[in-house]
Amino acid sequence: xxxxxxxxxxxxxxxxxxxxxxxxxxxxxxxxxxxxxxxxxxxxxxxxxxxxxxxxxxxxxxxxxxxxxxxxxxxxxxxxxxxxxxxxxxxxxxxxxxxxxxxxxxxxxxxxxxxxxxxxxxxxxxxxxxxxxxxxxxxxxxxxxxxxxxxxxxxxxxxxxxxxxxxxxxxxxxxxxxxxxxxxxxxxxxxxxxxxxxxxxxxxxxxxxxxxxxxxxxxxxxxxxxxxxxxxxxxxxxxxxxxxxxxxxxx
Amino acid sequence: xxxxxxxxxxxxxxxxxxxxxxxxxxxxxxxxxxxxxxxxxxxxxxxxxxxxxxxxxxxxxxxxxxxxxxxxxxxxxxxxxxxxxxxxxxxxxxxxxxxxxxxxxxxxxxxxxxxxxxxxxxxxxxxxxxxxxxxxxxxxxxxxxxxxxxxxxxxxxxxxxxxxxxxxxxxxxxxxxxxxxxxxxxxxxxxxxxxxxxxxxxxxxxxxxxxxxxxxxxxxxxxxxxxxxxxxxxxxxxxxxxxxxxxxxxx
DNA sequence: CGGACTCTTGATTGCAGTCAACTAAAGTGG
DNA sequence: CCACTTTAGTTGACTGCAATCAAGAGTCCG
Numbered sequence: 001x002x003x004x005x006x007x008x009x010x011x012x013x014x015x016x017x018x019x020x021x022x023x024x025x026x027x028x029x030x031x032x033x034x035x036x037x038x039x040x041x042x043x044x045x046x047x048x049x050x051x052x053x054x055x056x057x058x059x060x061x062x063x064x065x066x067x068x069x070x071x072x073x074x075x076x077x078x079x080x081x082x083x084x085x086x087x088x089x090x091x092x093x094x095x096x097x098x099x100x101x102x103x104x105x106x107x108x109x110x111x112x113x114x115x116x117x118x119x120x121x122x123x124x125x126x127x128x129x130x131x132x133x134x135x136x137x138x139x140x141x142x143x144x145x146x147x148x149x150x151x152x153x154x155x156x157x158x159x160x161x162x163x164x165x166x167x168x169x170x171x172x173x174x175x176x177x178x179x180x181x182x183x184x185x186x187x188x189x190x191x192x193x194x195x196x197x198x199x200x201x202x203x204x205x206x207x208x209x210x211x212x213x214x215x216x217x218x219x220x221x222x223x224x225x226x227x228x229x230x231x232x233x234x235x236x237x238x239x240x241x242x243x244x245x246x247x248x249x250x251x
Numbered sequence: 252x253x254x255x256x257x258x259x260x261x262x263x264x265x266x267x268x269x270x271x272x273x274x275x276x277x278x279x280x281x282x283x284x285x286x287x288x289x290x291x292x293x294x295x296x297x298x299x300x301x302x303x304x305x306x307x308x309x310x311x312x313x314x315x316x317x318x319x320x321x322x323x324x325x326x327x328x329x330x331x332x333x334x335x336x337x338x339x340x341x342x343x344x345x346x347x348x349x350x351x352x353x354x355x356x357x358x359x360x361x362x363x364x365x366x367x368x369x370x371x372x373x374x375x376x377x378x379x380x381x382x383x384x385x386x387x388x389x390x391x392x393x394x395x396x397x398x399x400x401x402x403x404x405x406x407x408x409x410x411x412x413x414x415x416x417x418x419x420x421x422x423x424x425x426x427x428x429x430x431x432x433x434x435x436x437x438x439x440x441x442x443x444x445x446x447x448x449x450x451x452x453x454x455x456x457x458x459x460x461x462x463x464x465x466x467x468x469x470x471x472x473x474x475x476x477x478x479x480x481x482x483x484x485x486x487x488x489x490x491x492x493x494x495x496x497x498x499x500x501x502x
Numbered sequence: 503c504g505g506a507c508t509c510t511t512g513a514t515t516g517c518a519g520t521c522a523a524c525t526a527a528a529g530t531g532g
Numbered sequence: 533c534c535a536c537t538t539t540a541g542t543t544g545a546c547t548g549c550a551a552t553c554a555a556g557a558g559t560c561c562g
Contacts (some may be wrong), residue, residue: 041281064390070398074390085336085386088379118369128339135336136345138389139315139325146441147321147395150518178311182541190397192519197542213527229317292534432508448510464559487538 004056007168011080016126030191036103043097051107053083058103064095086113086127101179145190151199153189155228175217255307258419262331266298267377287354294348302358304334309354315346324439337378338362396441402450404440406479426468
């Protein structure tokens with residue numbers, strides 16, 4: 001098992017150079033990890049109100065359930081991700097947080113993170129950049145839900161997940177573990193599980209991806225991105241240079 | 252014409268008590284306003300890259316256009332709103348910014364805002380709260396696009412706009428100016444303009460709202476919220492107490 | 503008084519939802 | 533170790549919400 005802080009450190013150092021002191025300070029901030037069982041909520045109860053949750057390992061999601069029972073996933077939390085903006089203590093949770101896999105998290109106080117940022121400018125920059133990235137991901141989801149077809153949405157989210165996992169070193173080549181059910185993707189993409197399946201079949205038929213036993217592989221990244229209308233222009237989603245290097249890889 | 256800073260000050264002081272010194276510091280930060288014509292982009296060109304745009308008066312929106320020409324509005328900017336998280340300087344714009352009405356904005360440097368926050372803790376709290384609110388609005392839009400029907404989406408966004416305008420004092424009773432075309436709402440709600448119109452007719456037929464000559468009025472707020480599956484529970488969207496007081500108003 | 507834009511409404515089409523059946527894989531307990 | 537249950541994935545048939553196409557009505561403005 002890798003060091004618990006690795007994913008977080010890798011993510012933060014994407015756009016910013018962190019010194020050894022910075023890294024040590026970040027590690028020092030993290031409390032001992034808490035383990036959460038899959039399919040378990042970790043919002044509201046259990047965690048001190050307003051705690052900032054940092055995902056050390058595993059997948060989680062923020063979601064909301066409407067009165068008619070429909071669920072919508074608002075965002076995925078992958079290793080190294082924060083549950084909310086790093087400086088804020090909300091009065092109450094505005095949405096629920098669920099572990100999608102066995103999860104390991106640590107809980108930070110926004111106050112502690114803010115004071116850490118204060119004494120380490122590079123860390124502050126990294127945190128802001130991370131926040132901006134999360135916002136871009138939400139924007140991309142809005143665009144998908146509003147204006148992309150089912151298959152385009154799936155292609156888009158799979159590419160996004162690939163880039164996010166690649167950023168923390170959780171990919172091998174263009175393959176990675178995708179430990180979620182199609183029904184979960186449906187709740188994320190605003191589709192039915194059946195339609196997610198059909199869309200996946202479509203992507204397979206087009207020879208763009210494979211997916212077996214929770215193992216996912218992108219066969220032709222360039223074409224997948226073009227199909228999804230994923231714009232290289234909104235480069236904030238990707239670590240600098242990733243788009244170029246990957247497009248080179250896929251040809 | 253009101254003081255240009257009023258909307259911004261009102262918005263920031265929603266959840267936080269700002270002293271006179273705080274208020275003066277905020278006003279001092281604002282540069283002379285710049286006027287922008289309707290239907291004009293103000294992203295990238297014209298504004299220094301990375302400037303933080305504060306809407307003083309008028310309506311604007313963030314949007315993205317896909318390669319197939321479809322446009323999706325990602326968020327509305329109403330008077331007092333920031334174009335982006337207050338502490339960040341993005342490498343490049345990840346989406347476009349357009350004035351929807353005659354617009355008056357001022358441009359701030361994130362650095363200046365951060366240092367202001369540093370010396371005024373109450374302002375820092377207010378800024379973080381504002382940021383959290385904007386994130387909640389994006390979440391709500393994701394839920395709408397993913398899991399609400401056309402008419403529910405419309406009801407939801409209209410209620411949201413009402414609360415946001417009420418927060419800065421731009422409503423009279425439950426009526427307010429809605430200076431956008433139905434086609435704009437369509438791009439925000441992921442619908443066609445025709446469907447927005449049909450949905451609006453539906454809400455009118457249900458006697459929930461009226462809309463004539465860009466003047467909009469909510470007739471029965473309680474029912475509108477229930478219809479939209481708008482949860483009082485996610486109270487971060489609303490200034491404390493608004494939900495109770497308005498529900499009292501509407502009965 | 504015309505022209506452009508927005509709103510409104512009807513007719514038709516199509517993408518995705520729902521319902522349902524079947525397969526495959528993974529536990530579970532006797 | 534093997535019936536039995538449960539869960540996830542796959543596919544077909546049908547339905548329905550919203551898109552598209554098209555035409556007419558109302559406004560604003562030159």
